[in-house]
Amino acid sequence: MHYHSIFDIIGPVMVGPSSSHTAGAARIGKTAREIFGRAPNKVEITLYGSFAQTYRGHGTDLALVAGILNLNADDERIVHSLQLAKESGVDIVIKTVAEESDFHPNTAKVFLSDQRGSLEVVGISIGGGKIRITEIAGFKISLSGESPTLLVFHHDRFGAIAKVAQVLACNEINIGHMEVARRSRGDQALMVIETDQDLAEGIIEEVKKIEPVYQVALLNP
Secondary structure (H helix, E strand, C coil): CCCCCCHHHHCCCCCCCCHHHHHHHHHHHHHHHHHHCCCCCEEEEEEEHHHHHHHHHHCHHHHHHHHHCCCCCCCHHHHHHHHHHHHCCCEEEEEEECCCCCCCCCEEEEEEEECCEEEEEEEEEEECCEEEEEEECCEEEEECCCCCEEEEEEECCCCHHHHHHHHHHHCCCCEEEEEEEECCCCCEEEEEEEECCCCCHHHHHHHHCCCCEEEEEEECC
16 A cells, blocks of 8 residues: 555544544535535435444544534534534434445445535545545545545536636646546536646636536535
8 A cells, every 4th residue: 555644644633533434524524515515404414334333432423513514623523513513503314324235334425405405425434534425416426635626517518528627727727637427418417627726716706607517616625
């Protein structure tokens, strides 16, 4: 295994006993919140495998909810996240699937909703506080969150990808990795674009104005 830094070995600064079950869980929750773009009214969390079996002892539920409340993994308020959610009017439901499944052992499915809409995000914790988002709104993708990442929800139309790439190029933004998923030909689609540079708000606004685009989210590492 190749380690990029000492933090890949000792893990991140965090509250909790496990980088996989606590810090990683907090990042999954926070990433789901960032994609949703606002505080939800209701959250349904489904835990699989090891997450389902040990979440109480490792505080996985607390960490996921803390992330959804926009708290970082090192925030001491994590231990009170369920109470904080209640005080904020966020209804939390936690389910477990302990039996064997096709999901990675450290998988959390997070469904967020409010009066404006809903979103489902599936994430896995891969160790050392690192995560991988494997599904967003039904789109199968692979997102690490280690680089600035632009999520562009759009209708599958000719030239849509080229238009987004042109906006980035005109702003001297280099694409490090990109993938596109779609429901079917001509239906809804999702671009996942990891960049080498930070993305200013003005760039996001330019992308939002592209005709086939109906939603944009930015994830910062």
